[in-house]
Amino acid sequence: MEREVRVRFAPSPTGPLHIGGVRTALYNYLFARKMGGKMLLRIEDTDQNRFVPGAEDYIRQSLEWCGIVLDESPWNEGPHAPYRQSERxxxxxxxxxxxxxxxxxxxxxxxxxxxxxxxxxxxxxxxxxxxxxxxxxxxxxxxxxxxxxxxxxxxxxxxxxxxxxxxxxxxxxxxxxxxxxxxxxxxxxxxxxxxxKSDGMPTYHLANIVDDHLMEITHVIRGEEWLPSAPLHVLLYRYFGWESTMPQFAHLPLLLKPDGTGKLSKRDGDRLGFPVFPLEWHGTDAETGEPTVSSGYRESGYLPDAFINFLAFLGWNPGSQQELFSMDELIQEFSIERVSKSPARFDQNKVRWYNEQYLRAKPDGELAGYLLESLQAQGQTDVSTEKAEQIAALVKERATFPADLAREAQLFFQRPGSYDEQVVSKKWNAQVAGALAAFAQQLPAATDTSPDAIKALLTQVVEGLGMKLGQVLQALRVAVTGAAAGPDLMAIMSILGVQETAERINVALEQLNSYTAA
CATH class of the missing domain: 3.90.800.10 (Glutamyl-tRNA Synthetase; Domain 3)
Structure with a gap:
C-alpha cells in the first residue's frame, strides 16, 4: 500500500521569513496538493539563543497572505502535535x-x-x-x-x-x-x-530526523544549503533502523542576487532597493539596538497571486510558454522533475511585470476599491463608486501597484497647475485656440456625454472651422490635463463632465493667451 504524501516546512523563528523560505514552502505546498497529500509546518526552535519574539507570528501571517494553506501546524494542530520542537x-x-x-x-x-x-x-x-x-x-x-x-x-x-x-x-x-x-x-x-547539546536541547540534525520520522514525512523538499547535511541525515536514518521509511530528498536551487554574484540574503533587500521579505518586518539592529524596518512585498503594493506566480518560476518551469498561473493551475502543472539544479537569478523587473498583469486583470469594481481607499486616505471622500470604477478602468494600464491608480487619477481631481511647454510651443496658436474656445462654448449644452459623442462634437467643431482633428488634439489634452500624454482623452473628458472640461479649457485659454498671437 502506497503511503500518503506528507511534506513539511520547518522554519526557525529567528527573524523575518526570507522569500527563499517562502519559495520552499510554496514548492512543498504545490507538491503535496498535486499528489493529494498533506503539508505541515513545524517550528524548529531548538536554538533558543537565536529565538526572536514575533518571528513565529510573522511566519504564520506570511504564509496566510501567500495563500499557502497548512494541514497541520502549531496553529491548527493535528495528530502529531506539538509542532514546536521546544515543546517536544x-x-x-x-x-x-x-x-x-x-x-x-x-x-x-x-x-x-x-x-x-x-x-x-x-x-x-x-x-x-x-x-x-x-x-x-x-x-x-x-x-x-x-x-x-x-x-x-x-x-x-x-x-x-x-x-x-x-x-x-x-x-x-x-x-x-x-x-x-x-x-x-x-x-x-x-x-x-x-x-x-549540554543544555539538554537537541540540535537540528537529531530533532529534524526524529520529528520527520514520527510525523511520517515522505518527502523533504528544502534549500540547497542543506545538501551538505543530507549524508549525515541518511546515516541517522540508517542507525535508527528507519531506512525503509526514510523520506525522499529534493534540494532546491539557490536564489541569486540580480547580478548573479551570490546568494540573495536577508541583508540584500533594502540595500539593493527591493524587498526580500513577504511582509514588512519590524526588528532591532544587532549592532546599535535601534528599531529597524525592512520592506515587504505586501506593503510595497504587490498582490499575493503575482508574488506567488513569480516565486514559482524561480527554479521551476512548466515546459510551456505560459507564464501566468493561478494557484490551482500551479498545483496542476507542478512537478519536482521540472525543478532546475541551477541557481535562479532574482529579477525585480519580472516581479513588477507579474504585478502589472495581475492588477490589470482584476475586475474594475475591485480596482475601484483600491482607488477609493487611497483617495480617502488623501482626504478625497466625495468620489462615487461609479466614478471610481470608470477612472480605474481608464488608468489601470498605466499602473503597476494599487497605489498607482490614485496617482494616475489625480488629473480628475486637480486642475492643471502647469502646461507641457514643448506641446504649447509647437501646437498652440491662434487658430488652435479659436477651435478650443468654440468647442468649450458648445460642450456644456451637450446631452450625450459619452466618449464617442464628445469626439463627434469636437470633430464637428474643428471641421467646421476648416481644420483637421489632429491639429488640435494635443493642445486640447494639454489644456484639460496639463500633460502631453495619458489615458484616452475622450474618456477623460467624459468622466470629468462637460462643464468641468469646458472650464479647464477656458482657464488654459486665459493662461496661454500669449501664444494665441503666433
Missing part, C-alpha cells in the same frame, strides 16, 4: 541515548578550551577544515576514549557533556536526490556532529 524537548534524549546504546553515538565531555586547543593543533599542523571526527575523537575526552567507570562517574556527577554521532571513518554514503540524482559522499568528510 523531553522526548529527544531517549533517541540520542538509543544511538549511544547501539554504538552509533557517544558522550563527549570536552570543555570549550579543550575544543579550541584541538582546533589550534590541527591548524598548526596545516590540517584543512579542522573538525571533531573519526580521527581526532581518539585524542579527546569522550566515552570512546575514557574508561567505562570514569564515564559513569562523570555522568553521575552531572558533568557537562554533549552527545555526538559516531561517523564511520571509511564509508560511502549514498542517496538519490529527486532533483540532483545520486549523491555520493565519503564519510571522512563528515564530522561527528553534536546531536544533544
Amino acid at each position: 524537548k523531553p522526548m529527544y534524549m531517549q533517541y540520542a541515548l538509543q544511538l549511544v546504546e547501539s554504538g552509533h553515538a557517544y558522550y563527549a565531555f570536552d570543555t570549550p578550551e579543550e575544543l579550541d586547543a584541538m582546533r589550534a593543533r590541527l591548524t598548526a599542523a596545516k590540517v584543512p577544515n579542522p573538525q571533531y571526527n573519526a580521527i581526532t575523537r581518539a585524542q579527546m575526552r569522550n566515552s570512546l576514549t575514557l574508561p567505562e567507570d570514569e564515564v559513569k562517574q562523570l555522568l553521575d556527577a552531572g558533568t557537562a557533556y554533549v552527545i555526538r554521532l559516531k561517523v564511520p571513518r571509511k564509508e560511502e554514503v549514498r542517496f538519490n536526490d529527486m532533483i540532483r540524482g545520486w549523491v555520493v559522499v565519503h564519510s571522512s568528510s563528515i564530522d561527528d556532529k553534536v546531536l544533544m
Whole structure:
C-alpha cells in the first residue's frame, strides 16, 4: 500500500521569513496538493539563543497572505502535535541515548578550551577544515576514549557533556536526490556532529530526523544549503533502523542576487532597493539596538497571486510558454522533475511585470476599491463608486501597484497647475485656440456625454472651422490635463463632465493667451 504524501516546512523563528523560505514552502505546498497529500509546518526552535519574539507570528501571517494553506501546524494542530520542537524537548534524549546504546553515538565531555586547543593543533599542523571526527575523537575526552567507570562517574556527577554521532571513518554514503540524482559522499568528510547539546536541547540534525520520522514525512523538499547535511541525515536514518521509511530528498536551487554574484540574503533587500521579505518586518539592529524596518512585498503594493506566480518560476518551469498561473493551475502543472539544479537569478523587473498583469486583470469594481481607499486616505471622500470604477478602468494600464491608480487619477481631481511647454510651443496658436474656445462654448449644452459623442462634437467643431482633428488634439489634452500624454482623452473628458472640461479649457485659454498671437 502506497503511503500518503506528507511534506513539511520547518522554519526557525529567528527573524523575518526570507522569500527563499517562502519559495520552499510554496514548492512543498504545490507538491503535496498535486499528489493529494498533506503539508505541515513545524517550528524548529531548538536554538533558543537565536529565538526572536514575533518571528513565529510573522511566519504564520506570511504564509496566510501567500495563500499557502497548512494541514497541520502549531496553529491548527493535528495528530502529531506539538509542532514546536521546544515543546517536544523531553522526548529527544531517549533517541540520542538509543544511538549511544547501539554504538552509533557517544558522550563527549570536552570543555570549550579543550575544543579550541584541538582546533589550534590541527591548524598548526596545516590540517584543512579542522573538525571533531573519526580521527581526532581518539585524542579527546569522550566515552570512546575514557574508561567505562570514569564515564559513569562523570555522568553521575552531572558533568557537562554533549552527545555526538559516531561517523564511520571509511564509508560511502549514498542517496538519490529527486532533483540532483545520486549523491555520493565519503564519510571522512563528515564530522561527528553534536546531536544533544549540554543544555539538554537537541540540535537540528537529531530533532529534524526524529520529528520527520514520527510525523511520517515522505518527502523533504528544502534549500540547497542543506545538501551538505543530507549524508549525515541518511546515516541517522540508517542507525535508527528507519531506512525503509526514510523520506525522499529534493534540494532546491539557490536564489541569486540580480547580478548573479551570490546568494540573495536577508541583508540584500533594502540595500539593493527591493524587498526580500513577504511582509514588512519590524526588528532591532544587532549592532546599535535601534528599531529597524525592512520592506515587504505586501506593503510595497504587490498582490499575493503575482508574488506567488513569480516565486514559482524561480527554479521551476512548466515546459510551456505560459507564464501566468493561478494557484490551482500551479498545483496542476507542478512537478519536482521540472525543478532546475541551477541557481535562479532574482529579477525585480519580472516581479513588477507579474504585478502589472495581475492588477490589470482584476475586475474594475475591485480596482475601484483600491482607488477609493487611497483617495480617502488623501482626504478625497466625495468620489462615487461609479466614478471610481470608470477612472480605474481608464488608468489601470498605466499602473503597476494599487497605489498607482490614485496617482494616475489625480488629473480628475486637480486642475492643471502647469502646461507641457514643448506641446504649447509647437501646437498652440491662434487658430488652435479659436477651435478650443468654440468647442468649450458648445460642450456644456451637450446631452450625450459619452466618449464617442464628445469626439463627434469636437470633430464637428474643428471641421467646421476648416481644420483637421489632429491639429488640435494635443493642445486640447494639454489644456484639460496639463500633460502631453495619458489615458484616452475622450474618456477623460467624459468622466470629468462637460462643464468641468469646458472650464479647464477656458482657464488654459486665459493662461496661454500669449501664444494665441503666433
